[in-house]
Amino acid sequence: MSSITEIISHGEIGAKNAGRNVVIIDVFRAVPTAITILEQKPSVYYMTSDExxxxxxxxxxxxxxxxxxxxxxxxxxxxxxxxxSEFDLHGQSIIHRTAGCGGCLDGLVDPKNVLLCSISNIEATRFFMDKLGGKWDIIAAGHQGNEPVEEDNLCAKALISEDPIRHVVTNVHRLKNSESLLRFSTDSEEYPLSDVNICLSTEQVSTVILAMKTGNLWKLEVHNK
Incomplete structure (x- = not known):
């Protein structure tokens, strides 16, 4: 069984102090976007914070x-x-810049195993952690990798709970007044309201996302069971 650190760290500072096994959480919206990309089976997919x-x-x-x-x-x-999801990314080469999740990845010092987690792949992530064992550090990315946000904290607490999905379902109502939700609207190209439902959905996917350092970039892949 894994020994998950009870103290949840935040953002790039937390990433710099993380150990060898790390989970980075970014609910709005880097990890759900990554899941959507990986489901389309791109040829190669990199994440970064550096433009x-x-x-x-x-x-x-x-x-x-x-x-x-x-x-x-x-x-x-x-x-x-x-x-x-409106793009056909099958077989394509992808580069994804995100300040929060990407900044936390770039802040890691000497990681061995790095996973990316959100609500929809929380069960698969936890199962992989328990299967691999060892000590794991949990990093809630937050806004721009600097400011803690409620949704990442909720997901992080759910990940270390005995029943992750139950924890999310029980506490997701706490996000209804989250400042993060104020960005979304039906007519927004960058922040479509439909993203909220996708990012907070408890319907689980089996996608375990591994992040591996490749030069200045992080290559994202799906773990094959």
Whole structure:
């Protein structure tokens, strides 16, 4: 059985102090977007927080995310599971910039096993952790990798509970007044309201996301059971 750290760390600072086995949680919206991308079976999929990596990517790469403040770098789709699902990404090369999850990945010092988790793959993630064993550090990414947010904290607490899904179902009502939800609306291209339902859905997928450092990037893959 895994020995999960009871203290939940936050953002890039928490990532820098994490040990060898790490779970990074980003509910709105990096991990749900990653799940949506991986379900389409891309040829290769990288995540980063550094826009320089996006700029230096090959012309055939599909760019997911949004420009860093003040930049005019082009992206093909925002960090949104809804918008990403509108693309045919099968066999494509993907680079995904996200400040929160990507920043936490970039902050890790010497990791061995890195998993990405959200509500919809929480059971699969926990099962993998217990199967692998050892001590695990839980990092709630938060907004931009700096500010703690309720939804990541809820997911992190659920992950270390005896019954993750029950914990989410029991406590998800606490998010109804979350500041994160204020960004979403039906007519928003970047923050479509449908993302909320996707990100908070307790319907489980079997996607265990492994993140592996490759040069300046993090390669994301689905663990094959």
């Amino acid at each position: 320089n990596n996006v700029c230096s990517s090959k012309p055939d790469f599909v760019r997911i995310g949004k420009p860093f403040m003040g930049s005019n770098v082009h992206y093909d789709a925002p960090n949104s599971p809804t918008r990403v």
